[in-house]
Amino acid sequence: MIDVQKVSKTYGKIKALSRVSFKIKDGEFVCLVGPSGAGKTTLIRLLIAEEKPTFGRIVVSDRDIHLLPRREIPYYRRKIGIVFQDYKLLLKKNIYENTAYALEVSGARSDLIKKRVPKILEMVGLSKRAQNYPDELSGGEKQRAALARALVHSPKILIADEPTGNLDPKTSWGIIDLLLRINDHGTTVILATHNKDIVNMLRKRVLGIKNGELVIDRLRGEYTI
Amino acid sequence: MTSLLRVIKFGFLNFFRNPWLSLATTLIFSLTLFIISSFFFLNLVADRSVKVIEDKMDISVTFKDEASLEDIYNLKDQLGQLSAVKSVKYISKEEASEIWQDLPFSQRVKELVTPEKNPLPRGLQIKAEDPDSLDEIGEFVLMKKWQPIIRENGVSYQKNKTILQKLNNITKFVRKIGFLLAGIFLGISILVIFNTLRLNIISRKDEIEIQRLVGATNSFISGPFLVEGILYGFLATIISTLLIYFLIRFTTPMIAQYLGDVSLNLHQYFIYHLDLIFILQFAIGIFIGSICSLISVKKYLKV
Numbered sequence: 001m002i003d004v005q006k007v008s009k010t011y012g013k014i015k016a017l018s019r020v021s022f023k024i025k026d027g028e029f030v031c032l033v034g035p036s037g038a039g040k041t042t043l044i045r046l047l048i049a050e051e052k053p054t055f056g057r058i059v060v061s062d063r064d065i066h067l068l069p070r071r072e073i074p075y076y077r078r079k080i081g082i083v084f085q086d087y088k089l090l091l092k093k094n095i096y097e098n099t100a101y102a103l104e105v106s107g108a109r110s111d112l113i114k115k116r117v118p119k120i121l122e123m124v125g126l127s128k129r130a131q132n133y134p135d136e137l138s139g140g141e142k143q144r145a146a147l148a149r150a151l152v153h154s155p156k157i158l159i160a161d162e163p164t165g166n167l168d169p170k171t172s173w174g175i176i177d178l179l180l181r182i183n184d185h186g187t188t189v190i191l192a193t194h195n196k197d198i199v200n201m202l203r204k205r206v207l208g209i210k211n212g213e214l215v216i217d218r219l220r221g222e223y224t225i
Numbered sequence: 226m227t228s229l230l231r232v233i234k235f236g237f238l239n240f241f242r243n244p245w246l247s248l249a250t251t252l253i254f255s256l257t258l259f260i261i262s263s264f265f266f267l268n269l270v271a272d273r274s275v276k277v278i279e280d281k282m283d284i285s286v287t288f289k290d291e292a293s294l295e296d297i298y299n300l301k302d303q304l305g306q307l308s309a310v311k312s313v314k315y316i317s318k319e320e321a322s323e324i325w326q327d328l329p330f331s332q333r334v335k336e337l338v339t340p341e342k343n344p345l346p347r348g349l350q351i352k353a354e355d356p357d358s359l360d361e362i363g364e365f366v367l368m369k370k371w372q373p374i375i376r377e378n379g380v381s382y383q384k385n386k387t388i389l390q391k392l393n394n395i396t397k398f399v400r401k402i403g404f405l406l407a408g409i410f411l412g413i414s415i416l417v418i419f420n421t422l423r424l425n426i427i428s429r430k431d432e433i434e435i436q437r438l439v440g441a442t443n444s445f446i447s448g449p450f451l452v453e454g455i456l457y458g459f460l461a462t463i464i465s466t467l468l469i470y471f472l473i474r475f476t477t478p479m480i481a482q483y484l485g486d487v488s489l490n491l492h493q494y495f496i497y498h499l500d501l502i503f504i505l506q507f508a509i510g511i512f513i514g515s516i517c518s519l520i521s522v523k524k525y526l527k528v
Contacts, residue, residue, distance in 0.1 A: 078440035088435045092242045105441040107228050
């Protein structure tokens with residue numbers, strides 16, 4: 001469970017988030033919506049412990065993640081999978097290596113990696129691209145590779161920050177389809193997006209942020225900001 | 226254990242996937258080691274030169290056969306009290322004969338001196354503290370009161386004096402400047418290496434960010450850079466050792482000419498101490514490589 005309690009974040013004089021509170025249950029699918037600069041990315045950076053909130057607490061699985069000692073943060077990050085709009089793939093590694101890296105980091109055994117990586121690549125439909133480098137892939141393929149990396153270590157929570165931002169509608173739905181299937185397997189999915197069509201058609205819970213404040217929290221919401 | 230092997234593997238992958246950057250870094254590293262080692266050898270040559278000069282810094286005085294042993298010892302004692310004198314040794318006729326026999330003469334010449342027929346004069350061998358003292362000693366033994374016992378042209382120092390003084394000045398200069406230059410070059414090289422590694426790491430800033438985001442620990446991220454640094458050190462050591470080898474091979478004959486028959490054989494010295502030279506360079510290489518890598522990468526590891 002994720003429990004965000006009265007979280008504020010300021011950068012100098014700029015207020016990025018202001019007293020934001022919400023809870024996300026295990027296995028939920030949540031759309032985080034709002035215009036550019038509303039504070040979605042700030043919220044995500046706080047959720048993955050990239051930054052600390054100025055005020056408030058974020059509790060994940062009964063632990064305040066901003067009270068974690070620095071050396072435990074990598075271990076916290078291994079429990080979540082993260083996907084970004086710009087994919088953030090390692091350009092010097094091929095798709096297989098990119099996916100395996102998330103497991104290698106956690107000290108997983110080599111035979112487990114050899115079993116797990118092909119499976120996950122098959123799931124995202126990239127088996128034939130395993131030996132290609134990110135530069136040789138289309139946008140949709142890169143995003144699926146990023147998803148494979150985010151999922152390979154079976155995280156409890158998947159955070160996707162504008163995963164369809166650079167993709168055409170058909171490719172975007174391919175990614176959304178994958179997110180839904182992952183959610184079906186019990187992974188909590190947080191999808192940050194400003195794509196109205198997707199949010200409206202999904203009819204999932206919607207958290208709306210505007211000017212750093214939480215303005216919408218509806219169970220079967222639509223994009224109404 | 227798995228993690229350690231992976232860190233090593235990634236270090237090697239980093240090295241081979243940026244071949245040009247790796248080549249450039251290795252060459253800069255090699256130059257640094259080469260400069261350090263060259264100054265070491267230069268210093269060795271200078272050091273040996275000083276020894277050679279010091280050995281030549283003696284004055285020999287030979288005595289007329291009719292001079293009494295008492296007068297000779299009187300001169301010896303007074304010389305011993307001079308601060309310019311390092312040591313004075315009396316050479317008897319018998320000792321002179323022994324020295325004669327050890328000289329690289331043909332048997333025919335050697336036979337000219339026998340215990341029965343020994344024309345060699347008795348003498349004093351005076352070692353000076355430094356070349357500047359030669360004058361003082363020279364003037365002392367050339368004083369009128371000693372002339373009755375000293376043979377004509379029996380004071381040997383005049384011939385070598387100027388050459389020795391020049392040589393000594395040059396050697397002193399080389400050593401002083403050598404140390405200074407070595408220090409400056411070492412400083413510059415470390416800065417260049419540091420900068421190269423830093424650029425290398427800055428070019429992988431995004432990579433480090435991604436590694437952090439998928440939950441890599443700091444040591445898992447910096448480990449490969451460390452391995453890379455050690456690899457640079459190792460390859461640079463090989464290159465630098467080869468460069469030094471060729472440098473020495475070509476300069477040994479010249480140095481031999483300069484220092485004369487007492488010269489040191491740098492070539493032999495190099496072969497004999499090859500393992501030590503290699504290990505020392507490798508240690509310096511690893512030290513510089515790993516310290517610079519760690520400092521550079523640390524900036525990007527803040528969580």
